[in-house]
Amino acid sequence: MTLDLDAVDDVLGALADPMRRRILAVLARQGEGTATTLAAELPVSRQAVVKHLAVLDRACLVAGHRSGREVRYVLSPQRLDATAQWMADLAAEWDVRLRAIKRLAESAVPLDAETDG
Template sequence: MSDQAKHDVFQAISDPNRRTLLKILDNKEMFIAEITDYSPISRTAVNKHLHILSNAGVVTSRKVGREIRYTLKPEPLVEIKVWLMFFEQYWDVKLSALKKYVEEDNE
């Protein structure tokens, strides 16, 4: 699959079901049936979401017998962390302004 055909990490985690799957896979390697037991969505939907996460490089898979085991691969999520860090400057300014406002109001 070409890089252009791969999903980007932001798109991959945009769906709440996929974010749930990432949490389920935290520090675990699991078969799709195990993942489905912890997920509120159907096995077919889990499979579809895992495929998208795999294409984005956020999960890896390996075949064990007739089943496929999935594992979280968090390294691509660093791209999101870096992007969010840019916006921290705005949060810090807003939080400082709020703190100043609250402290002035209490005096």
């Protein structure tokens, strides 16, 4: 799977704000919510929630669907999963590099052994 690094940037940018992370947590717990129901759970206004939802929607972390006069939002985990996979892959690459450095360090001749000769 080819990962769009711009999408990763969008996700990480959206997740950088603690209130957006809280909104995602509420949606995960409730399954869905409107700006009004989310604002009732959070210490911010409905208008602030709407702005945060717009950022989350642009990052494809939530999806909204109209139900009468309201827009109901649900989590859309695909980009979050892809970003988590990108992070896991990056961590695995660093693990490989660190193991190689450790092997080099362990195989090196100690500094005081050079002077004992």
